[in-house]
Amino acid sequence: MPGRWCRGPAKWWHGEFRGCGYRITIPRQIILQVLDESKEHLSAEDIYLKVHNIYPAIGLTTVYRTLDLLVNMGLIFKFDFGDGRARYELARGANEPYHHHHLICTNCGRIIDYTDFVDEELELIKKTEKELSKKYNFEIKNHTIQFYGLCDECSDKEK
């Protein structure tokens, strides 16, 4: 039986790491695994706790550092939903089925992913990106669209 932390089959991101000269370490592997297995919008602490279950030696500092690295590499997205902590999720390509945006309840903090109209959005976004990058000479790498309001439960409570 292989050791507990055996590397296993090479993952899709190993090449990207090696190409940049980054080392493939246990903390990095597990952080990516946790992000990959979770459909949620995890905070750094959420991730720390989940990784800690698998690999108790993990340090919170390493989680922050790794998340920062992954954001810079474009492998994950960092969001701010207005509750004072950043949230992270794996970046699937903008054209892949996972592409989505967020509805954020300003009362209870619930976050709903939606994929409706993403095609039409993307079309407009592409057009806008093209024009804006020309007009402002701005190299656009990413975008966010977020809707704020009240979820069904919080909306009911107000009545």
Next chain:
Amino acid sequence: MPGRWCRGPAKWWHGEFRGCGYRITIPRQIILQVLDESKEHLSAEDIYLKVHNIYPAIGLTTVYRTLDLLVNMGLIFKFDFGDGRARYELARGANEPYHHHHLICTNCGRIIDYTDFVDEELELIKKTEKELSKKYNFEIKNHTIQFYGLCDECSDKEK
């Protein structure tokens, strides 16, 4: 000569304050004045410093409290551009000429307002809002669209 802090002519927002039972105080007046006079995306501390120049007795706590109040009243918007501090700007109606979105340079933090395609965006946003509020029973009050990337200067530097 009237006192330094005489109220002067009633402002457009006085009614909204009175209607909610909120008092019209000197700090609130000056904070709104500062927001109105600035075209920038001010942080709480920026606002504190500007208000302090006019009214040195201001406290940072009051600035935060007032901004929170104004956000809840819908008079100002609160943004997060990813630099760890919130930014505020006066909310002109979504249909007024001031409506704009942001290009954010992830390298130097520069923020560029753009108003291009806002009409088309608004059309899509309205349609999306309509559908999403129906589908998820979500009461949408607001939205943000942000583009992240490199401004012309930072883009040049990388080469």
Next chain:
DNA sequence: TATATTAATGGAAATCATTATCAATAAGGA
């Protein structure tokens, strides 16, 4: 496979934006 190099780690302390506490102050109605 053993070794050397140095990137990466993790615990503790530091930082920094924002919030809570609470006694003093002042807005606005009577």
Next chain:
DNA sequence: TCCTTATTGATAATGATTTCCATTAATATA
């Protein structure tokens, strides 16, 4: 003008994120 109580501001507390630095471990190389 006076009274009620919303509002204020100084200080302390909080909580997320960063910095520091000695230790560890990934990878290139012998």
